[in-house]
Amino acid sequence: MERIWYLACLIAGIFIALLIFGLGYRKLAYPGKNSRWFKELWFSTMVILALLTTTFCNKESSTNTAQIQQHQTQSFTELQKIWQRINQIKPDYVNREKQRKELDEIQGQIDALISRAQQELGLKETITLVMTNILSSRVSHIGGSFLISGVTCYKMSSEGVKRMQTLSSLEQQYALLAKMYQEKKIDVQVLTKARETILSDYENLIADWNTQKSVLDGLSSDEKNKVVDFIMELSGVEAKEHGQLESTPEWKAILAHWEVVSQLEWDQKTSEELDKIHQETEKRLNALLRLVDKGLLSIGAFELIQADFKQLQQVKPINVDCYSVISISTKIKGLERLQARLPLLEKTIAEGKINEWTYQKVIRRLKDDLQTLDNKDEESDKWYKGSRKLTDADIEAVKKKAKELIEKIEKDGNYK
Amino acid sequence: MGIISKLKDAFLVNRQDSIIFEVTQKCNNDCLFCYNAWKADKNYPQGELSTAETKGLIRRIVKETSCKQLTFTGGEPFLRADLPELITCAKELGVAINIISNGTLITEDIARDYIKLGVGLFELPLLSAERTTHDALSRNQGAFDKVVESVANIKLHRGRVVTVFVGTKRNIDGLKEMIELSLAIGADGIMFNRFNVGGEGIRHIDELLPTPAQVIKALETIESAMDQYKIGISCSIPIQPCIIDTSRFKKVHFGYCAAGTKRAYYTVDPMGNLRMCNHTPSILGNILKSSFKELTTKQKIKPFMDAVPEFCKDCQMVKTCQGGCKAAAEVSSAGCSLCAEEPFLKKYKNEWLKKGLAPLERASVAD
Numbered sequence: 001m002e003r004i005w006y007l008a009c010l011i012a013g014i015f016i017a018l019l020i021f022g023l024g025y026r027k028l029a030y031p032g033k034n035s036r037w038f039k040e041l042w043f044s045t046m047v048i049l050a051l052l053t054t055t056f057c058n059k060e061s062s063t064n065t066a067q068i069q070q071h072q073t074q075s076f077t078e079l080q081k082i083w084q085r086i087n088q089i090k091p092d093y094v095n096r097e098k099q100r101k102e103l104d105e106i107q108g109q110i111d112a113l114i115s116r117a118q119q120e121l122g123l124k125e126t127i128t129l130v131m132t133n134i135l136s137s138r139v140s141h142i143g144g145s146f147l148i149s150g151v152t153c154y155k156m157s158s159e160g161v162k163r164m165q166t167l168s169s170l171e172q173q174y175a176l177l178a179k180m181y182q183e184k185k186i187d188v189q190v191l192t193k194a195r196e197t198i199l200s201d202y203e204n205l206i207a208d209w210n211t212q213k214s215v216l217d218g219l220s221s222d223e224k225n226k227v228v229d230f231i232m233e234l235s236g237v238e239a240k241e242h243g244q245l246e247s248t249p250e251w252k253a254i255l256a257h258w259e260v261v262s263q264l265e266w267d268q269k270t271s272e273e274l275d276k277i278h279q280e281t282e283k284r285l286n287a288l289l290r291l292v293d294k295g296l297l298s299i300g301a302f303e304l305i306q307a308d309f310k311q312l313q314q315v316k317p318i319n320v321d322c323y324s325v326i327s328i329s330t331k332i333k334g335l336e337r338l339q340a341r342l343p344l345l346e347k348t349i350a351e352g353k354i355n356e357w358t359y360q361k362v363i364r365r366l367k368d369d370l371q372t373l374d375n376k377d378e379e380s381d382k383w384y385k386g387s388r389k390l391t392d393a394d395i396e397a398v399k400k401k402a403k404e405l406i407e408k409i410e411k412d413g414n415y416k
Numbered sequence: 417m418g419i420i421s422k423l424k425d426a427f428l429v430n431r432q433d434s435i436i437f438e439v440t441q442k443c444n445n446d447c448l449f450c451y452n453a454w455k456a457d458k459n460y461p462q463g464e465l466s467t468a469e470t471k472g473l474i475r476r477i478v479k480e481t482s483c484k485q486l487t488f489t490g491g492e493p494f495l496r497a498d499l500p501e502l503i504t505c506a507k508e509l510g511v512a513i514n515i516i517s518n519g520t521l522i523t524e525d526i527a528r529d530y531i532k533l534g535v536g537l538f539e540l541p542l543l544s545a546e547r548t549t550h551d552a553l554s555r556n557q558g559a560f561d562k563v564v565e566s567v568a569n570i571k572l573h574r575g576r577v578v579t580v581f582v583g584t585k586r587n588i589d590g591l592k593e594m595i596e597l598s599l600a601i602g603a604d605g606i607m608f609n610r611f612n613v614g615g616e617g618i619r620h621i622d623e624l625l626p627t628p629a630q631v632i633k634a635l636e637t638i639e640s641a642m643d644q645y646k647i648g649i650s651c652s653i654p655i656q657p658c659i660i661d662t663s664r665f666k667k668v669h670f671g672y673c674a675a676g677t678k679r680a681y682y683t684v685d686p687m688g689n690l691r692m693c694n695h696t697p698s699i700l701g702n703i704l705k706s707s708f709k710e711l712t713t714k715q716k717i718k719p720f721m722d723a724v725p726e727f728c729k730d731c732q733m734v735k736t737c738q739g740g741c742k743a744a745a746e747v748s749s750a751g752c753s754l755c756a757e758e759p760f761l762k763k764y765k766n767e768w769l770k771k772g773l774a775p776l777e778r779a780s781v782a783d
Binding site: 169172173176177179180185186187189190193194196197198200 | 524545546561564565568569571572574593596597599600601602645646
């Protein structure tokens with residue numbers, strides 16, 4: 001409005017000036033003629049007005065341009081502020097949720113700027129740059145486990161690959177590892193190595209936290225529980241392995257064969273039939289060795305199973321010579337089995353782990369043998385006492401040792 | 417970065433970020449997509465120098481280029497028995513060491529020893545999460561299991577490893593599973609390279625070259641994996657924005673040809689022959705006979721740097737994209753022309769542009 005008044009005053013001033021000039025001109029050039037000087041005066045006024053209007057419009061136009069530039073500057077200032085804000089965001093595990101919110105907020109500001117930039121040329125590229133910066137901030141500072149930069153065709157800078165471990169990234173890795181193992185994409189050796197690496201990364205992470213006392217204090221009880229759960233899950237992989245072991249065809253086959261061999265004492269078999277069973281046992285045990293190679297079964301557990309098969313197969317065929325003497329004492333058999341198994345059992349315990357199946361099948365047989373030795377069976381006792389080479393004290397020592405070992409396994413629960 | 421290093425960067429015109437050193441041409445894989453220059457050109461000089469001579473060559477490379485990083489590759493670098501000696505030599509010169517390997521020979525002991533020697537990064541191919549697919553593309557039975565175990569071995573000894581997925585028509589649909597497998601075994605990063613024609617790959621273009629639709633799907637998979645697993649995945653082989661709208665994929669880092677710049681990856685073969693990159697078979701000269709400066713004068717490298725396909729000349733993205741991989745254009749064109757269109761561009765540009773899906777102004781020019 002001020003501009004209009006200014007213009008009106010200006011036009012009026014010019015008009016008056018022209019009028020005075022025109023009156024003087026009339027007197028000099030056109031004495032006695034009114035109309036012509038008046039027309040010329042109006043013409044001149046209109047020309048001046050046209051010139052002034054053009055100038056004014058140009059001024060309006062340049063004012064508009066200035067407004068756009070100003071607007072752009074404002075956007076750029078906003079961008080600069082956002083940029084500075086992003087650069088100030090440093091890795092902070094405890095405040096990660098807060099940082100995530102902050103980045104979401106920044107993302108919102110950027111989105112608003114982008115929509116504004118549809119009409120403002122020249123801003124889009126800059127905004128894209130800022131967006132990239134935000135995204136890399138997200139990756140490296142917040143959830144990210146990796147940051148890769150400086151990549152050109154085929155070349156990757158070793159300095160650019162930086163792995164940032166977080167509890168969630170390790171959990172994610174562990175879940176994927178278990179999935180890959182179940183899908184048989186990786187074998188047990190890779191599983192073991194990768195698990196060891198995760199555990200080590202995890203320990204490092206905890207160590208890092210410990211160096212920053214406030215970080216540990218800052219963990220909520222939920223997060224602390226999560227940490228404990230994760231440790232337990234990691235240490236529980238062994239059990240999962242054994243679950244895997246039990247699903248192998250070799251393991252299923254040996255289980256089925258075990259049932260057959262266990263019945264040999266009661267089934268009546270010819271020597272040919274027994275030979276076939278022995279051959280089958282050999283074949284199944286060889287197959288089981290493959291699981292030992294794969295690390296699914298410990299060598300101690302294998303030897304224990306092997307020894308038990310050997311014991312179970314010590315039966316005589318029904319087609320033996322009529323004069324052959326058959327040892328029928330269950331106590332002698334039980335004692336022999338105990339003597340054979342105890343060193344293997346000790347070895348397996350020393351290895352730290354014994355799987356559940358071995359526990360169920362082998363340890364329970366030890367218990368049965370102990371029970372047999374304690375049973376009163378006059379016929380068997382006669383054979384037992386007549387043929388044994390050990391003293392009563394030796395036998396009691398074997399029994400005591402067996403009981404101790406079984407008790408230890410059951411107490412420690414390390415059969416899983 | 418130290419002050420001296422910064423000053424060196426500022427004043428040494430010839431200082432290169434990284435040099436690729438092909439220590440041997442031998443390989444125990446026979447990958448269908450192999451880009452080794454000697455596989456493209458049967459007349460390419462063969463052979464390798466003795467240990468002492470190779471150490472001399474390493475000293476020469478580092479002195480001439482003042483490079484910060486030396487990437488040992490091949491062939492298969494672990495087939496060279498003297499590799500530890502060569503790496504020790506390079507380490508003594510103060511450069512960072514990377515190894516690009518096919519990953520079939522890295523036992524736990526080797527991983528431990530090389531990490532101890534100072535190898536900063538291993539780049540190993542992982543072409544699929546399926547044994548059969550990886551082994552078929554590598555033409556090496558059992559390669560998959562060895563690569564997977566190698567990654568685990570490197571991680572076990574606290575080394576850094578990047579798995580590289582070469583996206584071909586045959587395996588590109590399994591990218592997600594490969595990413596998950598890489599993460600499971602502890603890879604520090606993942607590189608996605610669409611199949612780039614070169615070397616042995618020239619003989620398998622139709623069989624291996626992925627379609628744009630496949631590459632788009634792969635890029636979508638990458639973005640989704642980046643969200644889900646919070647990882648960075650780079651896309652190194654140039655993808656022409658007129659074929660695929662790369663601006664859609666804001667999280668993916670796209671690499672373009674850096675030839676002639678400080679970030680170039682000049683390549684030296686086992687005999688000391690210098691090339692613009694590991695893809696091109698064109699030799700600039702021998703670094704043992706001439707200085708790096710003499711071999712990389714503007715006059716010598718300008719033809720490579722300025723080469724752009726006719727189709728791309730008016731494109732607003734030409735300075736960045738440069739028409740894609742010039743070496744791929746060179747080895748796959750009849751006249752070995754750097755200005756030819758590389759197969760990915762040649763095969764798909766017209767088809768794609770006709771559909772009106774090209775994102776750039778270039779599309780209207782082409783119509």
